[in-house]
Amino acid sequence: MLGTVVLFVVVAAIVIFVLVYGMRLVGMSEAAMRRAVMITGALGLLLLAVGLYLGLVWAPTAQIMGDAYRIMYIHFPSWVGTAAGYLTAFVASVLYIRTRKYGYDYVAVAGAEIGLLFNVVGLITGALWGRPTWGVYWTWDPRLTTTAIMAITFAGYLVLRAFLEDPEARARVSALVAIIGFVNVPIVYFSVRWWRTLHQVQSSPDTIDPPMVLALRVMMIAFVVIFLFILTQRFMLARIRGEEELEAVRLELAGD
Amino acid sequence: MTRTGIIAAAAGLAAIVLVLAVVPGMRDAGYIIRAYVIAAVVIVGYIWFLAGRLDQAEKGREARQEDGAP
Numbered sequence: 001m002l003g004t005v006v007l008f009v010v011v012a013a014i015v016i017f018v019l020v021y022g023m024r025l026v027g028m029s030e031a032a033m034r035r036a037v038m039i040t041g042a043l044g045l046l047l048l049a050v051g052l053y054l055g056l057v058w059a060p061t062a063q064i065m066g067d068a069y070r071i072m073y074i075h076f077p078s079w080v081g082t083a084a085g086y087l088t089a090f091v092a093s094v095l096y097i098r099t100r101k102y103g104y105d106y107v108a109v110a111g112a113e114i115g116l117l118f119n120v121v122g123l124i125t126g127a128l129w130g131r132p133t134w135g136v137y138w139t140w141d142p143r144l145t146t147t148a149i150m151a152i153t154f155a156g157y158l159v160l161r162a163f164l165e166d167p168e169a170r171a172r173v174s175a176l177v178a179i180i181g182f183v184n185v186p187i188v189y190f191s192v193r194w195w196r197t198l199h200q201v202q203s204s205p206d207t208i209d210p211p212m213v214l215a216l217r218v219m220m221i222a223f224v225v226i227f228l229f230i231l232t233q234r235f236m237l238a239r240i241r242g243e244e245e246l247e248a249v250r251l252e253l254a255g256d
Numbered sequence: 257m258t259r260t261g262i263i264a265a266a267a268g269l270a271a272i273v274l275v276l277a278v279v280p281g282m283r284d285a286g287y288i289i290r291a292y293v294i295a296a297v298v299i300v301g302y303i304w305f306l307a308g309r310l311d312q313a314e315k316g317r318e319a320r321q322e323d324g325a326p
Contacts, residue, residue, distance in 0.1 A: 041263070066282075068287060124291070230306065240317055
């Protein structure tokens with residue numbers, strides 16, 4: 001468990017570092033960066049096609065749950081995307097607070113927005129899996145409730161950013177909100193162990209049929225690659241808008 | 257409409273076609289189909305609009321650079 005968390009943090013730090021400094025360090029042109037993003041997107045699509053085939057056609061039907069379990073192949077990777085997004089926002093926010101470099105703020109908003117996208121997909125697919133297995137779309141189970149709170153927190157983060165006009169104040173306040181909001185992520189993860197209610201605890205690959213594990217791993221890798229593709233695009237957008245905004249502030253100050 | 261948006265939409269459509277071709281004979285097919293179709297629509301929709309916003313921002317930046325802005 002600790003190893004997985006450390007791995008996630010290291011990967012998030014590398015992604016942030018590459019996004020903020022990568023182009024300058026390796027002298028990568030914007031066209032080359034764009035090509036790299038497109039190759040990432042194509043790889044993501046290829047993995048997704050293979051994963052969908054493995055999950056929907058190749059993997060066997062579950063003994064007790066039947067075919068409804070196949071929602072797992074989209075539900076679980078959505079949570080990987082959610083965790084990756086919020087973790088990216090958290091690490092980038094910490095780095096922004098320490099360095100005050102706007103590049104980290106751009107990565108943070110990209111991570112939070114994409115984390116929320118996958119969070120919404122996870123909630124919808126979870127509800128559609130819950131109905132045939134639990135008999136209800138929604139219940140105030142601790143896992144579901146903490147997950148909904150997590151979505152509301154990061155939606156609030158994005159709304160807050162829209163209301164703050166000063167770039168420095170927006171970056172600082174939203175970084176604090178992302179850091180505080182991230183506290184809920186480990187609570188979501190451990191909620192199924194702390195409060196043993198309706199949602200099952202995390203399964204071990206040892207107890208699952210190997211074809212199911214393979215299909216799930218391919219879908220998880222596909223979602224991580226797609227996450228990186230979307231994150232880079234969103235970062236590029238945030239950077240262009242941020243630079244525009246800072247330029248406008250500079251011109252305004254020069255005019256005074 | 258951008259190239260990234262069109263590719264994402266085509267991929268999403270292909271995924272939906274695969275789901276509609278494979279899933280209908282399964283138990284609880286309705287829930288599985290809805291889960292995959294809604295997930296595809298939400299993710300593709302986001303990528304479509306993100307690609308559009310990025311395209312517009314880049315065009316705006318190019319226009320400003322042509323006007324002599326840094």
